[in-house]
Amino acid sequence: MPTATIDPAVLEKWDQEYIWHPFTQMQQYQQEKPLIIERGEGSYLYDVYGNKYLDGVSSLWVTVHGHCHPRINRAIIRQLEKVAHSTLLGLSNVPAILLAQRLVQMAPAGLSKVFYSDSGATAVEIAIKMAYQYWQQQGNEPYRHKKKFLCLQLAYHGDTIGAVSVGGIDTFHRIFAPLLFETITAPAPYCYRCPWQQEQSNCRRECLQELEKIIQQHQHELAAMIMEPLVQGAAGLMVGIELVLDRTSKEPYPPEAQIGHRVILAARQKGLILRPLGHVLVLMPVLTMSIDELRQMLTITYESIAQVTGA
Template sequence: MENYEELLQKNSQYLWNPFTQMKEYLQEEPLIIERGKGVKLIDVRGREYYDGNASVWLNVFGHNRKELNDALSEQLSRIAHSTLLGMSNVPAILLAERLVQITPDRVQKVFFSDSGAEAVEIALKMAFLYWKHRGKPEKHIFLSMQNAYHGDTVGAVSVGGIPTFHHAFDRLLFQTEKVPYPYPYRFSGTEQECVETCLAELQKKLEEKADQIAGLIVEPMVQGASGIIVAPRGYMAEVEKLCRQYDILLLADEVATGFGRTGKMFACEHEAIEPDILTVGKKLTGGYLPVAATLTSDEIYQAFYGDYADQKTFYHGHSYTGNQLGCAVALANLDLFEQEKIIEHVKDTSEQVAQWLKEFYQLSHVGEVRQLGLMIGIELVKEKESKKPYLLEDTIGQRVCNRAKELGLITRPLDSVITFLPALIAAKDELREMLDILYQAIQEVTESE
């Protein structure tokens, strides 16, 4: 094993890290991970850190889990990969069946891909072509939410709405329509007034352009990358009703919220939402391999079903679609969900975490704490009473996360929001220790200014 200095030099010379300003990253003391165990990461110098964002929100049962390791090893002894184009394989078929069994009833067919962004691209292309095959090509515009995040490919960015991430690519993007997602904390009225205002704007947009809109894409219950914005209860159910009323497809992006993160297997379950298209990824393989899926209704599937001469084939695919190793570990991951009753575990631990999070309001620069299950955002503000926000150049979130790293916990900020999305299997004592570190980091950084 090469030492830290050698690896750092090679990182500087060869590697371009994602979502990373390389100049600042290389000027600091970059973290280089060598291994993991349970809910901890261990760097090349042997230092241990709690994995407070589940390696970008996807780890479920901790690192180096024997059952998942064994599933990979067993599958590897048979075959690592064969194409799903024009043929199939055993783990992909079994995983498709399993996904249909655990997702909302409306979605009955599974199309595999390699990442959440790709799953969204597939969803958009399916919805676009569905209306074309139905003889309504004029329904080609997508409606999405302000401050939405659906991935980083061009289609996913087009339906996204976070200026920091997306504005630089504006000339690459296709036309979309945007409506607000309810965020009561930044709204001048009551929570109910916020919901009513947002729904009214959505209905107005549908009244104006429903004949041109192919579908509405939304992160159900929680907008993740915009700062863990939790929708008030009842909002999503009303959104679905409007989609049905105006005959547009509902696309639910559960890449971040799916597989137990919000205290339900899928966030749609909180309000019994039945999307026409559902995208999943991240925790599907327990954090082991890149497998994502786009699930859709039989009605949409049938729009593509026909003879070659009909030219309805869905011409989309990836080299590693339905990869056997990924599907095998995903099946083992879903087995563990049942065996270890992970949904019940998340409900129990998140209730305790909710009590501990109340302590954060004692801090003079914590404006709001947002939580659904183990999906948590702590918003920092310059002035508590006026809700005056920190500016991007204040780098408050990054400075707090840097201090947390020094104290033994890894997480990432969303501007001035500190995110906390630990592995779902984390025990209460581990969660308490992680929250103590976050509390200390926030207190030390914000109160030293």
């Protein structure tokens, strides 16, 4: 049924009646007017009323080239006209081979095989199993004790059980603690809230020194260390703004203030979609955003924070 023929009010009713949204407080969601996206183009998303929004989180960090890119759309259509899906269990297919060959050419030396997965969380699960299996198949008994994983505090790797085990976002995962396997944690390079009370001007990289100590202490039982590529995204090195009551003391807002949620709702009214991680606003724009669109995103973010906090 084309959405153009469905009353937006009906879609809103069905959304709240039938969909359980991930990482969403559903009792609160039921009390708010849902934002329902109908289409996208470039850096923008459009809702069922025709309102336009800058996609400030790349639809959760996956839209690199913008929405509805004609070249990507054409490639998808061409492939669908041949075959939509074919397993890699004991057989192969043309696009899988061609993509793997190009990825290996682009990868650093030593990475010579491609194992496909369908999401970040399942990729983490696969990597955990590969690292564990590697040591178990070495043959020497000492190696078989290398079963634990070292991860960084405040890390986020996904929401399957293995990915949660090596994560560190208590707000999301505390309730699942009895289901998780034991890990070893190291401090995250979170400069804004440095555990050693250092500033960037006098930082001696204490977090790295602590990491080295932990690795040396547990090397006999470590299967691998896991960290997000290039940056520790969820721990604050992704583009983000931590909202605090006082800049000098860095006193956080109490959870019941829901400051992050209130700011992103204000931003929506101004035409920008953001995502809060508690009291931290995440900004991960479409990578093809123009300079003017980036300026607009930052202006709306600033205005929304000022509107909600009175700062």
